[in-house]
Amino acid sequence: DGGITQSPKYLFRKEGQNVTLSCEQNLNHDAMYWYRQDPGQGLRLIYYSQIVNDFQKGDIAEGYSVSREKKESFPLTVTSAQKNPTAFYLCASSYGQGRSYEQYFGPGTRLTVT
Amino acid sequence: QKEVEQDPGPLSVPEGAIVSLNCTYSNSAFQYFMWYRQYSRKGPELLMYTYSSGNKEDGRFTAQVDKSSKYISLFIRDSQPSDSATYLCAMTYPTDSWGKLQFGAGTQVVVTP
Numbered sequence: 001d002g003g004i005t006q007s008p009k010y011l012f013r014k015e016g017q018n019v020t021l022s023c024e025q026n027l028n029h030d031a032m033y034w035y036r037q038d039p040g041q042g043l044r045l046i047y048y049s050q051i052v053n054d055f056q057k058g059d060i061a062e063g064y065s066v067s068r069e070k071k072e073s074f075p076l077t078v079t080s081a082q083k084n085p086t087a088f089y090l091c092a093s094s095y096g097q098g099r100s101y102e103q104y105f106g107p108g109t110r111l112t113v114t
Numbered sequence: 115q116k117e118v119e120q121d122p123g124p125l126s127v128p129e130g131a132i133v134s135l136n137c138t139y140s141n142s143a144f145q146y147f148m149w150y151r152q153y154s155r156k157g158p159e160l161l162m163y164t165y166s167s168g169n170k171e172d173g174r175f176t177a178q179v180d181k182s183s184k185y186i187s188l189f190i191r192d193s194q195p196s197d198s199a200t201y202l203c204a205m206t207y208p209t210d211s212w213g214k215l216q217f218g219a220g221t222q223v224v225v226t227p
Contacts, residue, residue, distance in 0.1 A: 004157075040122055042202060042217040043158075058214070090157050101146040101206050103215065105157035 003027065004106035006091050011111045013085075021076045021109045023091035030096035032074035033103065036060060037088040046089075049074055050096060078111065085113045117141050120203055120218030129227050133190040137203035137218045140184065144205040144216070147179050149188045152200045152220065161201075162188070193225045 004025045013019045025032065031050050035043040045058030049068040063082025068074050074093075078085045088110050092103040120137045127133055135149075145166055150158035162177045164170045164186075170177045178187040186205075190197055200220040 006157075040219055042118075042120070042219040043204075043215075044217075045214060048214065092157075101148060101163055101215070102160060104160065105150075107157045108155070110155070 004091060004093055004104060006089075006106040006109050008109060009107065011109055013111070013113050015113055016080045017113075018077055018079050019085075019111065019113075021078070021089055021091075021111070023074045023076065023106060024072055025074075025091075025093045025106075026072060027093055027104065028071075029093035029104075030071070031094045031100055032068065033092040033094075034058075034064070034066065034074070034076045035090045035092065037090060037108075043090065046076065078113075085111060087111060115140065116219075117216050118203065118205060118218040121221055122219055124222040124224055126224045126226060127193055129193060129195060129225055131193050131225075133188075133193045133197065133223055133225070135188040135190075135201050135203075135221050135223070137186050137205075138184055139186075139205060139216075141207075141216075142181070142184065143207045145208040146206045147177070147186050148204040148215070149175075149177055150202040150204060152202060154199075158202055190223075193223075195225050195227050198223060198225050 007022045033048040034046040047066045049055035065077045091106040094100045094103045118139045148163040149161045152158040167181045174191045176189045202220040203218040204215040
């Protein structure tokens with residue numbers, strides 16, 4: 001079955017530690033995205049990537065970093081510089097140019113930092 | 115002011131009723147309009163998308179876009195308890211071909227048996 005996988009489902013970290021969230025897709029999509037969801041705020045774009053080895057900042061990129069070494073993978077690192085990292089993180093993908101409004105989401109990773 | 119406004123609810127309806135959801139937006143450049151359904155602690159799933167103005171129907175779901183009023187709606191007929199979820203509207207510009215979507219905050223819907 002084609003789809004997007006995110007791991008782990010739940011993640012707990014101490015303040016000051018970097019943490020990497022995994023996102024893999026086997027839909028053969030060109031574009032991939034990372035969103036953050038907080039209660040009552042909808043989804044906010046962190047980073048997006050159109051092709052391998054290229055990515056752009058979204059609306060709230062500060063304190064996050066990404067890489068896109070393979071078409072199928074788009075990991076997100078939440079660094080210690082992110083002031084409020086506790087949130088629900090969602091990865092998405094699309095075919096890209098011409099159909100990028102059709103985004104398909106993974107199941108999400110809930111990160112708790114204490 | 116947010117670009118996309120959506121009432122967070124919760125919206126509670128009895129089984130079989132019509133659910134009416136809407137979003138307003140401020141940017142007239144938006145051309146693609148989407149509705150996503152998100153069950154608790156899950157990722158959103160794309161329900162429907164429409165381009166520009168008009169109506170689109172898919173089974174029990176109808177999406178409407180009124181660009182003159184900057185207002186979009188989603189109607190769910192014959193609602194079922196399984197429709198209980200948060201519904202997110204999203205929209206984007208045609209010139210932004212790589213799909214930076216602007217989301218509403220989501221409306222929580224509860225369908226009671």
